[in-house]
Amino acid sequence: MITRSGGGPDGVERVTADAKAGLTAYVDGARAIYSCAGPAYSKWTTEWPPLGAALVAAAEASGAVLVTTGNLYGYGAVDGPMREDLPMLPNTVKGQVRAQVWADALAAHEAGRIRTAEVRGSDYLGKGAVSPFSVTVLPKVIAGKRGAMPGALDAPHSWTYVGDVARTLIAVADDESSWGRAWHVPTPAPLSVRQLATRAAELAGARPARVAPLPGILLRLAGLVNPAARETVEMQYQWQRPFILDSTAATVAFGLEPTSTDDALREMLG
Numbered sequence: 001m002i003t004r005s006g007g008g009p010d011g012v013e014r015v016t017a018d019a020k021a022g023l024t025a026y027v028d029g030a031r032a033i034y035s036c037a038g039p040a041y042s043k044w045t046t047e048w049p050p051l052g053a054a055l056v057a058a059a060e061a062s063g064a065v066l067v068t069t070g071n072l073y074g075y076g077a078v079d080g081p082m083r084e085d086l087p088m089l090p091n092t093v094k095g096q097v098r099a100q101v102w103a104d105a106l107a108a109h110e111a112g113r114i115r116t117a118e119v120r121g122s123d124y125l126g127k128g129a130v131s132p133f134s135v136t137v138l139p140k141v142i143a144g145k146r147g148a149m150p151g152a153l154d155a156p157h158s159w160t161y162v163g164d165v166a167r168t169l170i171a172v173a174d175d176e177s178s179w180g181r182a183w184h185v186p187t188p189a190p191l192s193v194r195q196l197a198t199r200a201a202e203l204a205g206a207r208p209a210r211v212a213p214l215p216g217i218l219l220r221l222a223g224l225v226n227p228a229a230r231e232t233v234e235m236q237y238q239w240q241r242p243f244i245l246d247s248t249a250a251t252v253a254f255g256l257e258p259t260s261t262d263d264a265l266r267e268m269l270g
Contacts, residue, residue, distance in 0.1 A: 024058050032064050032066075033065070034067050034169050048097045049100070052104055053104070056113075065114075065115040065117070067172050069119055069120075070098060073095035075090070077241070083249070105118070120183070120184050120185065123159055125261065129162050133149065138197070147209070147211045149213075151240050153211055155192055155240070160187045160245070160258075168183060168186065171254040186250050187258050193211060199262065203269060204269050
């Protein structure tokens with residue numbers, strides 16, 4: 001495992017390195033490179049391009065398949081469920097960045113330089129998962145307090161379990177026929193923010209969940225002094241309308257079923 005901090009779970013070899021500076025020296029003999037990198041929101045435009053180039057260079061030098069953890073930003077605002085065959089039509093800066101990183105990797109694949117695929121999920125649930133829900137809603141409702149976040153709290157939204165992301169990354173890396181395209185992580189039926197909060201409170205044995213919409217103007221004001229909040233503003237379209245991921249393809253191709261939302265929440269509460 002290569003990280004800037006040198007951290008990681010027990011039982012793996014941990015290496016301290018900045019991927020932007022090059023990865024080739026660390027991947028000799030590797031069969032697969034799993035990219036789960038996540039630069040700070042405020043640094044996407046400066047850090048993702050060199051990181052993406054370094055990953056392609058490492059895959060080309062080593063011959064390892066490059067399987068990247070992606071997201072749904074590149075699709076832009078979509079009417080209806082998001083499928084892997086939709087075009088990349090990003091409507092945000094961060095969506096444009098991720099779409100270009102994937103386009104560059106795919107071009108290298110099609111040119112025969114590397115072998116690659118991308119695995120995309122929605123907002124994460126599970127141990128260590130970070131999302132607007134996990135930051136501004138979950139801690140409040142399990143404490144019996146009122147949670148709040150911007151957006152339409154009753155709009156259906158897909159939630160992906162982090163463990164299912166890992167299983168899909170491995171399945172894709174192991175199946176040569178799956179390379180050269182994107183895959184969606186098997187994900188349960190969507191739940192609105194209010195429904196998810198209600199279920200979390202029930203599982204925690206807390207009082208009935210209370211969630212209020214946070215006015216968008218407050219997020220914009222927070223963005224004047226908080227870089228993370230500022231970068232979140234352009235992504236609010238995801239919370240103002242149905243945001244649904246169709247993961248049928250991966251379920252059919254790999255026989256993977258999504259972990260239940262209840263189990264994902266229990267892991268977060270545990």
